[in-house]
Amino acid sequence: MKVTQHLWFERDMDAAIKFYTSLIPGSKIEWVSAIPADNPSGPAGSVGMAAFTIGDQRYMAINAGPLDPFNHSFSILVECDTQAEIDRLWDALKEGGSTEQCGWLRDRWGLSWQITPKRLGELMMDPDPAVSKRVTEAMLKQVKFDISALEAAAKG
Missing domain, CATH: 3.10.180.10 (2,3-Dihydroxybiphenyl 1,2-Dioxygenase, domain 1)
Known part of the structure; x- marks a missing residue:
């Protein structure tokens, strides 16, 4: 089994993960993709996903507009x-x-x-x-x- 943290970004996911991976040695972006135009989640390009590591920790991210803001519980x-x-x-x-x-x-x-x-x-x-x-x-x-x-x- 693998455990991966998942982050939901309201905006600017690409900029955020580029920034995070530039700060911590050993970090990298694995992949970034946009959701296709025929997806019901929103207009083409409005939702994106990515996989990356910060140091030795695995993360996935989604850029999908407002839902729940980040807070101290993570x-x-x-x-x-x-x-x-x-x-x-x-x-x-x-x-x-x-x-x-x-x-x-x-x-x-x-x-x-x-x-x-x-x-x-x-x-x-x-x-x-x-x-x-x-x-x-x-x-x-x-x-x-x-x-x-x-x-x-x-x-x-």
């Missing part, structure tokens, strides 16, 4: 090794979107992302509950994650 979490990776992805994805607390943002298409340092999970799993508590408190005050500030919080 997000893409990207775990980064360095602050430079966080900064690059954060800056690219927030353009035309909005940012939120704890490493969350919405891109210009409304899709939610979590841009998270790998180090955060390591610090939160520290066997000393005081370290985990300090890291959690620091995390809750951040919008875009700052690895050095999280590590400073861990040290107390």
Whole structure:
């Protein structure tokens, strides 16, 4: 069995998947197609489908007009090794979107992302509950994650 996430875009699916696959190494567009003119879903070219990967995750997408907007019940979490990776992805994805607390943002298409340092999970799993508590408190005050500030919080 294979599991694939499916995204429903109201508009600009082609631009969105080109953008997403340009950001994450190892990503690619597998195929893109338009629905034929005789399809009852809408006029020719109004609906499109695509298959792509972001990193090691498989996705399908449909561009089919408004239905249900993206919301926080589905997000893409990207775990980064360095602050430079966080900064690059954060800056690219927030353009035309909005940012939120704890490493969350919405891109210009409304899709939610979590841009998270790998180090955060390591610090939160520290066997000393005081370290985990300090890291959690620091995390809750951040919008875009700052690895050095999280590590400073861990040290107390």
